[in-house]
Amino acid sequence: MNTILIFFLLFLNLILFYFLNKKKIKNFFYKSQIQLVELDQVDEIFLNNKIDHNLYGPKKEVIVKNFCIQGNNNIVGMTSDYEAWIISSLSKISNNIFEFGTCSGKTTYLMALNSPDKGKITTLTLSPKDLKGIKKNKFDNKVSYRNLINESIYDKFLFSKTKYESKIEVIFQNSLNLNEKLFLKKFDLIFIDGGHTYSIVKNDSEKSFKMLKSNGIILWHDFVPGKESAKNVVRYINTISKEKKIFHINNTSLCYYRKR
Numbered sequence: 001m002n003t004i005l006i007f008f009l010l011f012l013n014l015i016l017f018y019f020l021n022k023k024k025i026k027n028f029f030y031k032s033q034i035q036l037v038e039l040d041q042v043d044e045i046f047l048n049n050k051i052d053h054n055l056y057g058p059k060k061e062v063i064v065k066n067f068c069i070q071g072n073n074n075i076v077g078m079t080s081d082y083e084a085w086i087i088s089s090l091s092k093i094s095n096n097i098f099e100f101g102t103c104s105g106k107t108t109y110l111m112a113l114n115s116p117d118k119g120k121i122t123t124l125t126l127s128p129k130d131l132k133g134i135k136k137n138k139f140d141n142k143v144s145y146r147n148l149i150n151e152s153i154y155d156k157f158l159f160s161k162t163k164y165e166s167k168i169e170v171i172f173q174n175s176l177n178l179n180e181k182l183f184l185k186k187f188d189l190i191f192i193d194g195g196h197t198y199s200i201v202k203n204d205s206e207k208s209f210k211m212l213k214s215n216g217i218i219l220w221h222d223f224v225p226g227k228e229s230a231k232n233v234v235r236y237i238n239t240i241s242k243e244k245k246i247f248h249i250n251n252t253s254l255c256y257y258r259k260r
């Protein structure tokens with residue numbers, strides 16, 4: 001009897017341990033199919049500049065205009081400051097930029113602040129009024145779908161009424177209905193950060209491959225294996241990486257593809 005009780009308690013403890021450490025256990029066994037690269041492999045602007053035999057610093061191309069959003073601001077769906085700096089730096093060398101998913105417009109604003117004076121940013125987002133038409137597909141992750149709804153709350157943005165607004169075109173449209181033929185091979189930089197459900201990530205990515213200029217870069221946000229809301233992003237990128245050379249940038253949730 002005692003032995004049965006001991007085994008039962010042991011079993012209960014194992015189950016409890018699994019549920020408390022589910023994420024860590026999954027990450028331990030997770031083997032990424034995407035090659036991890038250092039930032040300086042993405043573009044030579046990220047190579048260090050030698051200042052002295054024991055001191056290296058940033059090149060002038062990666063000195064950017066920046067701002068931070070304070071924690072008490074309650075803005076949802078943002079990039080980290082490091083990711084924002086990477087996107088700002090790449091914006092400096094991009095004349096035509098497209099963003100899937102505007103949200104508060106934080107990244108859009110950084111793109112406008114840092115792109116060349118004649119640069120143009122097109123950003124596509126759902127209007128809070130259009131959410132009724134958004135349906136969950138059977139393969140779509142529940143948490144991603146819920147986030148999509150919670151992040152579609154803005155129709156004014158951080159750049160609204162600033163002088164940078166004239167560089168930005170906001171398109172209020174479901175990306176599933178975007179006619180990519182209007183933008184073939186047009187963009188130097190495309191940032192995919194719209195809906196994180198499988199159907200939307202797949203749609204946005206397939207359209208981006210067609211909209212990208214030769215030598216242009218696509219960046220995906222939220223490649224975080226083990227994170228529930230990023231599950232579909234990870235699954236899609238892993239799948240497409242069998243056909244396209246996609247890399248994961250170290251210490252970020254960004255993946256990138258360059259059209260050679």
Ligand SMILES: C[S@@+](CC[C@H](N)C(=O)[O-])C[C@H]1O[C@@H](n2cnc3c(N)ncnc32)[C@H](O)[C@@H]1O
Nearest residue numbers: 077101102103107125126152174175193194195
């Ligand atoms: C994670 S937020 C974007 C964050 C933003 N890129 C930033 O860096 O601050 C996701 C955005 O994607 C938009 N979105 C989600 N699904 C979409 C769809 N099917 N078509 C267009 N926009 C979509 C949401 O309305 C929301 O604005």
